[in-house]
Amino acid sequence: MAVEIWINTILKVIFVVIGGHIAITKVVPLLNEFLLSFIKNQKSVDAFTSLIDIYILTLVGLKIVEFALETENNIVQYIGVLAPGFEVLSTLFGYLQWILLALIVVVALKNYKA
Numbered sequence: 053m054a055v056e057i058w059i060n061t062i063l064k065v066i067f068v069v070i071g072g073h074i075a076i077t078k079v080v081p082l083l084n085e086f087l088l089s090f091i092k093n094q095k096s097v098d099a100f101t102s103l104i105d106i107y108i109l110t111l112v113g114l115k116i117v118e119f120a121l122e123t124e125n126n127i128v129q130y131i132g133v134l135a136p137g138f139e140v141l142s143t144l145f146g147y148l149q150w151i152l153l154a155l156i157v158v159v160a161l162k163n164y165k166a
Contacts, residue, residue, distance in 0.1 A: 057123055064119045072112035076105055091156070092163045100152060103145075110141040 080101050087097045117138060120131045 061119050061123050065116050068112055068115045068119070072108050075108050080104055080108070087156070090164065091159050093159055096155075096159050100156065103148070103152065106141070107145050110138055110145065114138045114142060
């Protein structure tokens with residue numbers, strides 16, 4: 053039974069890492085190109101996509117910690133000390149999403165008029 057839990061956890065972690073990798077290497081560059089089509093400020097778009105990369109890495113980290121804690125192994129439980137740091141970043145992005153949305157609209161309107 054314990055082997056099944058470990059195999060299940062390892063597979064979950066692998067697929068979360070693969071999903072995060074696909075999001076960062078395929079989806080974010082497409083978003084970058086899309087934003088550059090109507091926002092001419094390269095620095096603004098790069099900063100925004102970098103924040104999205106950090107957000108994706110935070111979500112991947114939270115999931116890995118969550119899956120590791122499901123094993124209920126005494127040694128693996130120490131990975132739980134990473135969870136508060138990921139949760140702080142995750143909470144921060146909850147507030148930043150609205151600010152970033154407003155900034156994208158402002159920069160897009162500014163570049164649209166120019």
